[in-house]
Amino acid sequence: MAPETSAITAWTFMQEIPIPPDVAGLMVEGETPVAAFKTFRDSAIFTTKRLIVRDAQGMTGKKVEIYSLPYSAINMWSSENAGGLLDTNAELEMWTRAGHIKIKVGKGADIRRLDALIAWAVLK
Numbered sequence: 001m002a003p004e005t006s007a008i009t010a011w012t013f014m015q016e017i018p019i020p021p022d023v024a025g026l027m028v029e030g031e032t033p034v035a036a037f038k039t040f041r042d043s044a045i046f047t048t049k050r051l052i053v054r055d056a057q058g059m060t061g062k063k064v065e066i067y068s069l070p071y072s073a074i075n076m077w078s079s080e081n082a083g084g085l086l087d088t089n090a091e092l093e094m095w096t097r098a099g100h101i102k103i104k105v106g107k108g109a110d111i112r113r114l115d116a117l118i119a120w121a122v123l124k
Contacts, residue, residue, distance in 0.1 A: 009067070009099075009101055009102075010101070010102040010103070010104065011039055011040075011044065011053055011101075011102075011103050011104070012039060012040045012103070012104040012105075012106060013037040013038070013039060013044055013092075013103055013104070013105050013106060013109045013114065014037065014038045014039065014040070014106035014108050014109060015037065015038050015106060015108025015109050016035060016036070016037055016038075016108075016109055016110070016113065017036050017037060017038045017043065018036065019033045019035070019036045019045065020036060020043055020045070023036075023043075023045050023052070026045075026052055026066070027047065028049070030048075030049075031047050031048055031049045031050075032047060032048050033045050033046070033047050034046045034047060034048060034117070035113075035117055037109055037114075038108075039053065039054075039055070041055050041056045041057070042054040042055055042056045042064065046117050046121065049070065049071065050068050050069055050070045050071060051067075051068075051069040051071070051121075052066060052067070052068055052069075053066070053067040053069075054066050054067075055067070069094075069096065069098075069101070071118075071121040071122050073096045073097045073098060074094050074095070074096050074118070074121075074122050075095050075096060075097065076094070076095045077092065077093060077094045077095070077115075077118050077122070078092070078093050079091070079092045079093075079111050079112070079114065079115040079118075080092075080093075080111070081111045081112070089104065090104075090105035090109075090111040091103065091104055091105060091111075092105060092111065092114050092115065092118070094118070
């Protein structure tokens, strides 16, 4: 059995980007996008209801897997900023009803902005 701290999935958020126009098709009534981040293979979108992570797959990138994490499923989270000049490994971790999710944060993304987005989403 895997230890509780091992991640069920891990993503990397590289930098904040404009909200992609094609995410409108993923929204439900009353849901609006709030912020977006470039990931290694596609993008992650914070909405008023959930975190959506799109992962393009295959050689052409036409196959796309979509993860949807309702904020109500997040039980706890932690954020760790980069330690200094040579340490660029900021991380955001979330413990959810589904398991543990780890998000690596690239130099172009602000860990404190991500922490504030999660706090806004979970605590509102």
